[in-house]
Amino acid sequence: MSNYYGELCTKMYEKEKPVAEERELDFYLSFVKNKEMKVLEPMCGNGRLLIPFLQKGINIEGFDISEEMLKVCKEKGEKLHLDPFVFKKGIEEFKSDKLYDLILIPFGSFSLLPDSIVNKSLHNLKSVLANKGKLLLTLMEKEGEIKEILDWNETNRISFSNETIVEFKKVTYNEQNDILETQLKYQSIQNHSIRKSEIMDFPIKLYDMKAFKNTLKRNGFQNIIVHEIENGYGNGNSFKVVECS
Secondary structure (H helix, E strand, C coil): CCCCCCHHHHHHHHHHCCCCCHHHHHHHHCCCCCCCCEEEEECCCCCCCHHHHHHCCCEEEEEECCHHHHHHHHHHHHHCCCCCEEEECCCCCCCCCCCEEEEEECCCHHHHCCHHHHHHHHHHHHHCEEEEEEEEEECCECCCCCCCEEEEEEEEEEECCCCEEEEEEEEEEECCCCEEEEEEEEEEEECCEEEEEEEEEEEEECECHHHHHHHHHHCCCCCCEEEEECCECECCCCEEEEEEC
């Protein structure tokens, strides 16, 4: 993956998604029964969920592979007089002597993991889950007809005080592996000139829920429940969360 969540992508992401939507946040908070619980957010990104948890006095820590995203998360916390404990790590490498009562992977981040590390990642999470702990994660599912974008297509443009960042996208569908091969390009424009460009490859796995439940069971998870949160990402944008223990 080239330039995973680089400077420009992170800046645009933070502008649009600084904190979780209210319904999404409320759903995850409903699993925190007391402030003594230990919570872990792998792939925590810019802290859109982690920071609101900290603001409520919840014992949460997180990790991500993007230094830019972690930097934003820490800076955002500092502005709120918080000290987020976040660190750089890949989920397939994560190990800890701690046990967590709740592990969260929101916003479909799990679908960014290549098939080759899915089992290892789930094994790592199961190994740090407390006896009565729960894992909550979202998935990208294959639903309806998939529209490919074969040429660069402008999909977003945001103006800041001294620059405009433009996002372009290409999408092809790998039917054999159920992967959306998504390529994103970001350009920073200042004084009508391109100052900097970033290109990222985002292979997004589209899961079959029944098959994924079997994957969870093979990695030791049980008591699997699928929740659907209506309008969780705003009106008209629902999502599903897999709960297991």
